Amino acid sequence: MKLDVWLYGVLRKYGTDPSQIGFARVNAELPAGASMGDLLAMLHLPTQERGITFVNGNLSALPGFQPDLGHVFEDGDRVALFDLKSMWPFQYRNGAAMTEAMRQAVAENPESLLHHQHGDEDSRGEDQEQ
Template identity: 45%
Template sequence: MIDIEVWLYGPLSAYAPSGRGPGHARFHLQAPDATRMRDLLSILKIPPDEKGITFVNGQLTDMPGLHADDELELHAGDRVGIFHTNSMWPFQYRFGASISPALQRAMLEQEGGALRHAPASKRAQAGR
């Protein structure tokens, strides 16, 4: 078993084992070894279409509708933040969020290339 720290934001806080908090819920969850993000959603009974932006250990791992982190294996001590699809982009991450390789690929594969992410270093160079 692994211990995962989970943060659920907005309406997703209703899926916390101890019930809803004031806009968010934080709790620790014991999960089987080799638990993946899709398994975590199933354990918490969160419908996949309600999962929006997700972070694992501060790294952006998914955006609404991409399902880039469904197969991401979680490990003991991981911190997972899951926002509802109606939640806005967290302000503190707008300028330089680290993103997972799987999300980078999913963003590049989007039809029309509508999703973009510029690493913080490139934005800093452009602002000089």
């Protein structure tokens, strides 16, 4: 399965050409059934280093709130990984479509979006179920 992966800001260092300014693009090949966790492992990118994340234009994770580690990709998916200093993209100023896992995580625990735990031991980017 092939994925079109875009790494923005300092995350570009995990791409094939870290000298690229502003972003790096990776044409990743993973086995069928691969997940976000598998992609991050392939890139050697620690999940706690990523911020806003989109899959096919749908919000899948925020800094400290990453319910997407188990998200299973389909061939041809486009993944955009922004670093922790990236600002909310302008085109999403009125909100963003979400992956189903993100929608469920927000519905089950909306308060988790109100207090990110940057720097805390509990904010390692792990799937946070409360």
